[in-house]
Amino acid sequence: MTTTPAFDTELLRRYDRPGPRYTSYPTAPQFSSAFGEAQLREAATASNGDPIPRRLSLYVHVPFCMSPCFYCGCNRIITRDLARGETYLVRLYREIAMMAELFDRDREVIQLHFGGGTPNFLSPAQLADVVDSLRSHFRFSDSRKRDLSIELDPRFVKPADVAELAAIGFNRASLGVQDFDPAVQQAVNRIQSVEETVAIIDACRDNGMRSVNVDLIYGLPKQSHIGFARTLDTVVAARPDRLAVYSYAHLPELFKAQGRINAEDLPSASEKLGLLQLAIEKLTVAGYVYIGMDHFALPDDDLATAQQRGGLHRNFMGYTTHADTDLVGLGVSAISHIGDSFSQNPRDLPSWQIALDEGRLPVFRGMRLNEDDQLRADLIQRLMCQGEIPIGALERRYLIDFRDYFADALERLQPLIDDGLARIEPDRIIATSRGRLLLRNMAMCFDHYLHTPGPARPADTTTPRFSRAI
The missing domain is CATH 1.10.10.920 (Arc Repressor Mutant, subunit A)
Known part of the structure; x- marks a missing residue:
């Protein structure tokens, strides 16, 4: 290869x-409302009946963010009211219990990922409670290959919080950076210092996390070759185990927040290509391996070694080393891939809440393959x-x-x-x-x-x- x-x-x-x-x-647009709770239950029963049932990957979606990043196309709710997190967890615990009942207890959880939104909108104590709930309803593997990962916003987490997360069992973290250039940060409403970001990377390592990922985006407003080169040099010096370098897609007709971006500030097509070329050259020289679809990893990282042995997998969480799993999505908008089926929870919070309050699994669309x-x-x-x-x-x-x-x-x-x-x-x-x-x-x-x-x-x-x- x-x-x-x-x-x-x-x-x-x-x-x-x-x-x-x-x-x-x-892809998700092919999902149909004809697939609902009954079909999800059938898919889970069928997967339990496989001669060698697959292990489980759990995904938990936390939709809340403290402030809007204008480039974002994720499913998120902007609020500084921390009480909304506690209200959300009341329903999440119900969903965890209901979903766990679908799977035989001999099916091990080999992977857990918290995404969003901003998962660290929840306090370390709240995250610990969620993990405890998951452990009480699912059987977690004791394998050294087990992954517990979380996406972190360095602006709203402290090194002491990272120590608590590591004590809970998290061993992988992904940090959003996008760009350190002050002009770019101002244009996308994400002011984030190098110092606070590196402090969190260091805290992850100091507390025994075995992998740190950093997300960058090219094609943002006000980006320049000089500024992005400086960002790349800064990130490379911090030596994360993995990097994702995403292409910004300007779709203000779909994502309201992107309407706050001045289209005239976006780099031209040729300038954007130059930013991608710059990232590839700098990361390759720095020793990173190109995994595919925007992702890079150090040669000894699990992603790189999994690709070499043919065990790499791609799903809604991106690239993963756990190919032999059923994916169980929990929380608003989360997607599950169980057996030969896909299913998705409602993308709006009220519909997800109502379903759980009525004792229903919150499935609003899906499909059997x-x-x-x-x-x-x-x-x-x-x-x-x-x-x-x-x-x-x-x-x-x-x-x-x-x-x-x-x-x-x-x-x-x-x-x-x-x-x-x-x-x-x-x-x-x-x-x-x-x-x-x-x-x-x-x-x-x-x-x-x-x-x-x-x-x-x-x-x-x-x-x-x-x-x-x-």
Whole structure:
């Protein structure tokens, strides 16, 4: 597998078009309201009946944030009323108890992740109570590979809080930075100092957390080559284990907060490409491995080693090393992937609350995957994680003739092959170094729903479903 991407400005410009991020296949807009609580219960029962039931990954969504970041497209509620967190937890505990009843107790939890919003809107004591509740209803693995991770906003957490989080059992943390340039921070309403951020990174390490991730964004208003270079140098000096360098998608028609950004302050397409190239060059020189889809990791990080051994996985939490799990989502807007099903909780807080108050599992849409969905999901998963499509392995697993089954997709892929983004070998299709930054474009060739006439798909406003390729 080719891991280091080659930067080809002309090709990146030509293929820069909106497309799914493929944290799932089918993507969330294909979910239907015909899938509800009864279907979720059926999916969980079926997954319990597997000859070797899969382990569990738990995701907890905390929607609250203290202040709005104008670039954000996440499902969040802006408030400084800390009492809302306690009210939220009352319903969350109900959901935890109800969801846990669906799964046999012999199914171990190997991964827990708190996302948002801002999970550290909740105090360490509240987070400890949530983890205790989860432990009382689910059986947590004792494996050294167990991950308990949390997203942290360095502006609203202190090193002493990190010590408490580590004592709870959290061993991974992800910190939002985006950019340290003061002009950019002012433009996006996120004022955050280098000192307070590095203090939290150091606290994570001092308290035994084995991995720290830092999020950056390129394409923000007021960003410049000089300023972003300074941010990259600062972050590299702090040496996080992982970095995510996301492309900003300006969609004010979908995300109200983005309307506060002056579009004239956004970098041009060529300037934005230059920022991406700068990030790739600096991170590669600093020794980071390109994992795929905006993500980098140090060579000895679990993400990098999982990719090398073929065990990398991609889901709604991003890249993960736990491929053999069912994902159980808890909280408003959370998505579950159980067996051959996807299900999502309501994206608005009142609907989620009402369902739980009425004693119902809060499912408002989802879907069961048919055989074609499962085949394409497997193909896209392998492409996004390993940078290749194993033709022979898919033929054997799904009893198909690959070239016949995917004749239309291969026709759509041919221009990308002609441009040197991919090549076909006897037993696989592999992304070249020039194609590593355009894996989504390759995956889109195999996406049945993008190429099948049907009713217009609704926009998914939970997270930016579509963003520019670069």
